[in-house]
Amino acid sequence: MATSRSLPLAIFHILVSLADQERHGYAIMQDVHARTDGQLRLGPGTLYGSIKRLLHDGLIEELDERPDPENDDVRRRYYRITPRGRKAAIEEASRLAKLLRQARASGLAPKTV
Amino acid sequence: MRWRERVYRALLRCYPAEFRDEYAREMLQTFHDGWRAEPARRLWIDLLADVFLTAPKEHLNVLLQDLRYTVRMMWKAPAFTAAVVLTVALGIGANTAIFSFVYAVMLRPLPFAEPQRLMQVNEKNDKLNLPNFSASVLNYLSWSEQTQTFDRLGAVSFASFNLSGQGEPEQFTGNRISPSLMPLLGIQPVVGRAFLDGEDKPGSAPVAMVSEGLWRRRFGADLSLVGRNVTLNGVDCTVVGIAPAPLALLTGGEIWMPLTIDPGREMRLNHVISVFGRLKPGITPRQAQAEMDTIATRVGQQYPEVKDWGIRLLTMTDAFVSPQLRTGLLVLLGAVGCVLLIACANIANLLLARASARQREIAIRTAMGASRPRLLRQLLVESLTLSLVGGVVGMIGAVWAVRGINAVLPPNLLPIPDVSVDAVVLLFAFGITVLTGALFGIAPAWQAAKEDLNAMLKQAARSTGSSRPRLRNVLAAAELALATVLLVAAGLLVQTLFELQRVKLGFRPADLLTFQLSLPSGKYAGAKGPAFYQELLESLRTVPGIRAAGVSSGIPFGAGNYTTTPVTTVGKSVVPPDTAIPTDWRIVSPGFFRAMEVPLLRGRDFTDGDTRTAPPVMIVSQATAQKFWGSDDPIGRVIKQLGPDGLSWTVVGVVGDVRSTALVRESPAMYLPLASRVWPVMDIVVRVDRGPESVLPSIRQRVHQLDPELPMATVRTMDQWVSNTAAQPRLNAILLAVFAGVALLIAAVGTYGVLAYTVSQRTREIGLRLALGAPRRRVLRLVIREGMTMGVVGIAAGLVTAVAVSQVLSSLVFGVPVRDPATFVAVAVVLTLVSLAACAVPALRASRVDPMVSLREE
Numbered sequence: 016m017a018t019s020r021s022l023p024l025a026i027f028h029i030l031v032s033l034a035d036q037e038r039h040g041y042a043i044m045q046d047v048h049a050r051t052d053g054q055l056r057l058g059p060g061t062l063y064g065s066i067k068r069l070l071h072d073g074l075i076e077e078l079d080e081r082p083d084p085e086n087d088d089v090r091r092r093y094y095r096i097t098p099r100g101r102k103a104a105i106e107e108a109s110r111l112a113k114l115l116r117q118a119r120a121s122g123l124a125p126k127t128v
Numbered sequence: 129m130r131w132r133e134r135v136y137r138a139l140l141r142c143y144p145a146e147f148r149d150e151y152a153r154e155m156l157q158t159f160h161d162g163w164r165a166e167p168a169r170r171l172w173i174d175l176l177a178d179v180f181l182t183a184p185k186e187h188l189n190v191l192l193q194d195l196r197y198t199v200r201m202m203w204k205a206p207a208f209t210a211a212v213v214l215t216v217a218l219g220i221g222a223n224t225a226i227f228s229f230v231y232a233v234m235l236r237p238l239p240f241a242e243p244q245r246l247m248q249v250n251e252k253n254d255k256l257n258l259p260n261f262s263a264s265v266l267n268y269l270s271w272s273e274q275t276q277t278f279d280r281l282g283a284v285s286f287a288s289f290n291l292s293g294q295g296e297p298e299q300f301t302g303n304r305i306s307p308s309l310m311p312l313l314g315i316q317p318v319v320g321r322a323f324l325d326g327e328d329k330p331g332s333a334p335v336a337m338v339s340e341g342l343w344r345r346r347f348g349a350d351l352s353l354v355g356r357n358v359t360l361n362g363v364d365c366t367v368v369g370i371a372p373a374p375l376a377l378l379t380g381g382e383i384w385m386p387l388t389i390d391p392g393r394e395m396r397l398n399h400v401i402s403v404f405g406r407l408k409p410g411i412t413p414r415q416a417q418a419e420m421d422t423i424a425t426r427v428g429q430q431y432p433e434v435k436d437w438g439i440r441l442l443t444m445t446d447a448f449v450s451p452q453l454r455t456g457l458l459v460l461l462g463a464v465g466c467v468l469l470i471a472c473a474n475i476a477n478l479l480l481a482r483a484s485a486r487q488r489e490i491a492i493r494t495a496m497g498a499s500r501p502r503l504l505r506q507l508l509v510e511s512l513t514l515s516l517v518g519g520v521v522g523m524i525g526a527v528w529a530v531r532g533i534n535a536v537l538p539p540n541l542l543p544i545p546d547v548s549v550d551a552v553v554l555l556f557a558f559g560i561t562v563l564t565g566a567l568f569g570i571a572p573a574w575q576a577a578k579e580d581l582n583a584m585l586k587q588a589a590r591s592t593g594s595s596r597p598r599l600r601n602v603l604a605a606a607e608l609a610l611a612t613v614l615l616v617a618a619g620l621l622v623q624t625l626f627e628l629q630r631v632k633l634g635f636r637p638a639d640l641l642t643f644q645l646s647l648p649s650g651k652y653a654g655a656k657g658p659a660f661y662q663e664l665l666e667s668l669r670t671v672p673g674i675r676a677a678g679v680s681s682g683i684p685f686g687a688g689n690y691t692t693t694p695v696t697t698v699g700k701s702v703v704p705p706d707t708a709i710p711t712d713w714r715i716v717s718p719g720f721f722r723a724m725e726v727p728l729l730r731g732r733d734f735t736d737g738d739t740r741t742a743p744p745v746m747i748v749s750q751a752t753a754q755k756f757w758g759s760d761d762p763i764g765r766v767i768k769q770l771g772p773d774g775l776s777w778t779v780v781g782v783v784g785d786v787r788s789t790a791l792v793r794e795s796p797a798m799y800l801p802l803a804s805r806v807w808p809v810m811d812i813v814v815r816v817d818r819g820p821e822s823v824l825p826s827i828r829q830r831v832h833q834l835d836p837e838l839p840m841a842t843v844r845t846m847d848q849w850v851s852n853t854a855a856q857p858r859l860n861a862i863l864l865a866v867f868a869g870v871a872l873l874i875a876a877v878g879t880y881g882v883l884a885y886t887v888s889q890r891t892r893e894i895g896l897r898l899a900l901g902a903p904r905r906r907v908l909r910l911v912i913r914e915g916m917t918m919g920v921v922g923i924a925a926g927l928v929t930a931v932a933v934s935q936v937l938s939s940l941v942f943g944v945p946v947r948d949p950a951t952f953v954a955v956a957v958v959l960t961l962v963s964l965a966a967c968a969v970p971a972l973r974a975s976r977v978d979p980m981v982s983l984r985e986e
Contacts, residue, residue: 041158058178059155059162060143064186067150092154 241314612926
C-alpha cells in the first residue's frame with residue numbers, strides 16, 4: 016500500500032485526523048465531521064472498515080485500551096498514525112496539491128482561497 | 129434508547145463474525161455517542177446506507193482471504209486437487225450431458241402456444257388390446273361437432289409428394305392437414321398464409337405449404353415462391369405459405385396440403401388420421417377425457433360398427449415421447465446420479481483423510497483464535513472451490529459429449545432434434561455442482577467442527593484416528609452399494625444387446641438395397657400402378673449383379689407404411705367366433721419373399737395372375753396361422769375384415785415370421801398381392817451379389833427409363849435400417865456400461881483408500897502385535913476381515929436395492945429376466961473380488977511392517 020495510487024477519501028481523512036494526535040474511533044468521526052463543516056460523516060461501518068484496512072496495511076497502529084477522559088465508564092481503543100502512514104498521507108497531500116495547481120492553471124479553481 | 133440499540137445490534141449481524149468480534153462493541157459505542165448529536169431520521173438513513181455499503185465489502189474481504197488460502201492449499205497438494213477435480217468433472221459432466229437430453233426431450237416446453245392446453249385425441253379399443261390408435265375421419269367429424277371442452281380439433285394424415293418440374297424430381301414426406309391445425313397450435317407461417325377454411329372442400333383449387341428448410345434448400349429462400357405454382361404428384365398447386373419449424377416437428381413432413389374430406393367416401397372404421405385439439409381455457413385433461421368418453425359412447429350407439437372404440441387423450445409430451453424412451457432417459461439420469469453420489473462419497477472420504485492429516489493445522493488455527501464458524505466456512509469454501517473447478521471442467525466435457533452423441537445418434541431416434549447444452553442445462557449443472565461441493569464438504573466440516581480442541585491437539589501429536597473410520601467405512605460401503613446397482617443394470621442391458629443381435633429377423637439383411645418410390649395417383653390410376661411395379665421388377669431382374677427384387681408397402685424396420693387392422697376368420701378356429709386379432713398387413717409383389725429370403729413354409733407365393741379381378745388371396749405368417757388355426761393347415765382358410773362390408777381373402781401360402789417393427793416384438797402379419805392394390809409410397813428391395821452401392825447407378829437408370837419424372841427416395845441398405853432400430857438399446861447399454869465402469873473404478877479407488885488409510889493409522893498397533901509375537905498370517909486375516917465386512921455389507925445392500933429397482937428396467941431389458949440370478953451373482957462376485965483386491969494390498973503392507981520401525985515412528 017503505498018505511493019502513486021490515490022488513497023480512498025475516508026482513509027485519507029482518518030490519516031489527516033490522526034496526524035496531530037491519537038484519537039479513538041468516535042473522536043475521529045467527530046473530527047472529520049467538524050473539519051468538513053458537517054459535509055462528511057463517516058458511518059461506523061465505514062470508519063471501522065477503514066481502520067481495519069489501515070491497521071492491516073500498517074499505516075496506523077492500535078494503542079492499549081484506556082478510559083475516555085470525557086466519559087470515565089467507557090473504555091476506548093485509541094489509534095496512532097505510523098511513520099509509514101504519515102508518508103502515505105504526505106504523498107497523497109502533495110498529489111492533491113499538484114492537482115489543485117493544475118486546476119488553477121487551467122482556470123478551474125480560484126487562484127487564492 | 130434501548131430499542132434503538134437493539135435495532136443497531138441486529139443490523140451489526142450483517143457483518144462477518146470476525147469483524148463483529150473485533151469492532152462491534154466500538155461501533156455500538158459510536159452509535160450511542162452519535163445519537164445524542166444528531167436528529168434521528170437523518171441518522172437512521174445514514175446508518176442503513178453505511179451498513180449496506182460496508183457489510184458486503186467486509187464479507188467479500190473474508191471470502192477473498194479464504195479463497196487465497198484455498199488456492200494455496202490446492203496448489204500445495206496437486207495430486208489431491210487433480211483427483212478431486214477429475215472425479216467431480218466426471219460426475220458433473222455425465223450428469224450435464226444426460227440432463228441436456230432429458231431436458232430437451234421431456235422438460236423443455238414444446239414450441240406451440242400454451243402447449244399444456246394441447247392434446248392428441250387417439251382412439252382405443254380395449255377388446256382388441258389397442259390402447260393407442262389413429263382416428264377415423266368420420267369419427268373426427270363427429271367429435272368436432274359434439275365437443276364442448278375443446279376449442280377446436282385438427283387432423284393430420286401422412287402423404288408423400290413428388291416435387292417435379294424444376295430440376296431433378298424429388299420425393300418428400302408430407303402431410304395433409306386440416307386448415308384448423310395451425311391456428312389450433314398457435315403457430316404462424318414464416319411467409320405467406322396458412323390454409324383457409326374451405327380449402328379442404330373437395331374440388332377447391334389445390335394449394336400447398338413448404339417447410340422453411342425445403343424453401344431455403346431447394347428454392348434459395350426465394351420470397352416469390354409464395355403465390356407461384358409447383359408440381360406435386362403431377363398436379364399444379366399454388367404455394368400459399370412457408371410453414372414454420374414447429375409444424376414439421378409435429379407432423380414430420382416437409383410439404384403440406386389441405387386434408388380434403390369427402391364424408392361420402394369415408395369409412396368409419398378406417399383409422400388413418402392423427403387428431404389434435406386445444407382445450408378451452410380452464411378445462412382440465414380429466415374433464416375433457418370424461419366428455420370424450422361420453423361422446424365416444426354416443427357415436428358408438430349411433431354407428432354400431434365403432435361401438436368398441438373409445439377415445440384416449442394424450443398430453444403433447446406423451447404424444448411425443450414414447451414410454452420406452454422416457455424410461456431409458458430416466459434410467460440413464462439415475463445412473464449418472466449414482467455416479468455423482470459415488471464421486472461425492474469418494475471425495476468426502478479423501479477430504480476426511482486429509483482432514484485427519486490437517487488436524488494439527490486446524491488445531492493451531494483454532495488456538496490462534498480462528499472461530500469455529502470461520503473454520504467451517506474455510507472448509508466449505510475449499511470444497512466449493514474444488515467442486516466449481518471440477519464442475520466447469522465437467523461442463524466443458526459435457527458440451528463435447530452432447531455434440532458427440534448427437535453426431536452418432538441415428539436421425540429420428542429422438543422426437544426433438546436440437547439437443548444442446550443451453551442456459552437452462554448450464555444452470556442445472558451449476559446447481560448440482562454447488563450441491564456436490566456442499567455434499568462432499570459437509571462431512572469433513574461437520575467432523576472438524578465437532579472436534580474438541582484439546583483432544584485434537586493431543587491427538588495431532590499421536591496421529592491416530594478416533595470416530596472417523598466409522599463414517600469413512602459407511603461412505604465406502606455406500607459407494608459399493610451404488611456401484612452394485614449400476615453394475616447390475618449395465619449387466620442386464622449389455623446382455624439385452626447381445627440378445628438383440630441374436631434375434632432371428634426372419635430374413636437375411638445382408639446384401640439388400642432398399643429405396644422408395646411414390647407414384648402420382650393421377651398418372652398411375654387403377655391398374656397402372658401395379659403394372660408399373662411389375663415392369664420395374666422385370667427390368668431390375670435383368671441387371672447384372674441383381675439376384676432378386678421385390679416390392680412391398682412396408683419393408684421391415686423401414687420408412688414404409690405399417691398398418692395394423694383387426695381381422696377375424698370364418699369357420700373352424702382356435703379363437704372364439706367373431707374375435708378379432710389386430711394383425712399387421714403389407715402389400716407384396718411376387719418374388720418379394722425370395723428377395724428377402726423369407727422362407728415359404730406352405731402353399732405358394734403370389735403370381736402375376738393374382739390381380740384385382742382374380743379371387744382375393746392372401747399369404748399369412750406362421751404366427752398368424754398359429755393364432756387362428758393352431759397346428760391345422762391354414763391353406764384354403766378365409767380371413768375377414770370386421771363389419772358387414774368387410775373384405776375376405778383365402779389363404780394360399782404361409783411364410784416364416786419376420787420381425788418388422790421392433791427387434792423385441794413378434795409381429796403376426798398377413799400379405800396381400802401387389803396386383804390388387806398399391807399404396808402411395810412403396811418400398812423396393814433388391815438383393816445383390818455384393819456391394820449394394822455398385823448396382824445403384826444401373827437401378828437409377830432403369831427407374832429413369834420407365835418414368836424420368838419419378839424420384840428415388842430413402843436409398844438405404846437393409847443393414848442400415850436394422851442397425852437404426854437397434855440404436856437406442858445399443859446406446860442405452862453402452863452408456864450404462866461406461867457409467868458403471870466409471871462407478872466401479874471410483875468405488876474401487878474409494879474402498880482401497882479407506883482401507884489403506886485405516887491400515888496406515890494402525891501401523892503402531894500392528895507393529896505392537898507383531899512385536900508381541902502375533903503371526904503375520906493372523907494380522908493379514910484381521911485387516912482383510914475388517915475391510916471385507918464393510919465390502920460385503922455394501923454389496924449386499926446394493927443387491928437388495930437392485931432387486932427393488934430392477935422392475936424399472938423391464939421395458940428396456942430383453943431376453944433376460946430383470947432379476948436374472950446369474951447377473952446378480954456375477955456382479956456380487958466381481959465386486960467382492962474388487963474389494964478383496966482393495967483390502968489385500970494394504971493388508972500385505974501391514975503384515976510386512978517392521979515392528980521396530982513402526983514403533984519408532986511413533
